[in-house]
Amino acid sequence: MRRLALTAIFTLSTGAAAAATCGDTASGFDAWKQAFAAEAQASGVGARGLEALAATQYASRTIEADRNQRSFRYELDEFLRIRGADTIVSQGRSKIANNPNFYGTLEQRYGVPPSVIVAIWGMETGFGNFMGDSNVLSAITTLAYDCRRSDFFTPHAMAALQLVDSGSLSSATIGAMHGEVGHTQFLPGNVGIYGVDGNGDGVVDLTDDVDALASTANFLRQKGWQPGAGFQEGEPNFAVIEQWNAATVYQRAIAVMAGQIDG
Template identity: 60%
Template sequence: MRFVLAAAFIALAAPALAAPCGNDASGFGAWKQAFAQEAAAAGVGSAGLQALANAQYSQSTINADRNQTGVRYELNEFIRIRLGSLDSFANQMQRERNKNPNFYASLESAYGVPAGILLAIHGMETGFGRTMGNTPVVDSISTVAYDCRRSDFFTPHAIAALMLVDQGGLGANQRGAAHGEMGHTQFLPGNALRYGVDADGNGRVDLYSVTDSLASTANFLRQKGWQPGASFQEGSANFRVLNEWNAATVYQQAIALSAARLQ
């Protein structure tokens, strides 16, 4: 998922931007040195700081950021491009659920979010985990935190990514999407830190684990106001919660319509 389709971010308090932003790679090294002081003051430990020290400026991230066009498709065209068709996508969702139906039932019991919603998000974000991105998360999120266009937005997420490295929930070189979106459902790091769930009980939140990722997605939606057992079609309160996940109306519509096809 690209930035225009990214999971909704949390309102983390950004530190004062002492580290000087820039618009090309030339100042990235100096920015990292200054940002390391901010990160340490925010509580980032040695593993996270080492990951920052090793971070590389991601030109591919900047290229993707500069070339964004937004979502301008009509719903039918969006479904054709992203899903193929609602029926074929629903069949994929059904196959995924059949692998572990008790897991999806347990998520609905715990969070009130039905399997169809979670499977639709999983499939639309990463093709059920097949394409989670090719850019190291620390590189990409550090690059956009350094870039002057949206430093205030991405700086808290960069700090969160370093904290996740400290906690063992993110490898220093683990790969994600172009703007630092990570895991099976493409959480931004700040959202992973706040809403992440250790569903498999191994002592860490790992969004590259489908168990933790889907539980975290369900938790995110519930915390944003999801009402168990209520409608999620357009015009409902639950449909409005989908806006917290993704601001594109056609994306929200595709999630709701796909989820309704799951039997």
């Protein structure tokens, strides 16, 4: 009965469905959701995922943020100042000093220095102090619908619906404006690929700091991190840091802060 009700909501047919068409205003979002629901159902997304999709709303704040990412245009020194690099370095050192066994185990398992992990953690959410104020499902589906980067965000939107089915996300999950979730701000598609149950409770929950930090280390290792190699610009592992964020100034900031934490 539940599946039939959801099918009615989206007016899905048993035949081939029209591909979801992107747009650049809110006016086409509901029609896009109907078409995307058909694609999702054909890909195996179940009742919970489809219901969550039906509840999403066009995220105007997300679109505004995506089109006005001014901070990535700053020079490195100004970017570091604005992002509070001195505080991140100081608190990052304290995090490692207060829990050396945990960070030592992470490095032993994944080969990634604790300084890099905590620099990312500090940059992304201020060590979990602010993990976002946007509905994850609405944000990621809005970006999948928006024509600017639909090809990039559509797989993440599909993954988000699958995570709802598995119980890792819900229609009420809150995260960042681009649909990232947790302490180190994973996009939904990356949760399923790189997410790790670090605390052993049987659930990958990136709002838990242990799971999030283990997942971050796993992401970097799977992207090619070379244990023992350097990570500053021109060194082997800087190319892996480039996989974390597309903005050059962001990549450089992580490397600089991690080096200062080690220093």
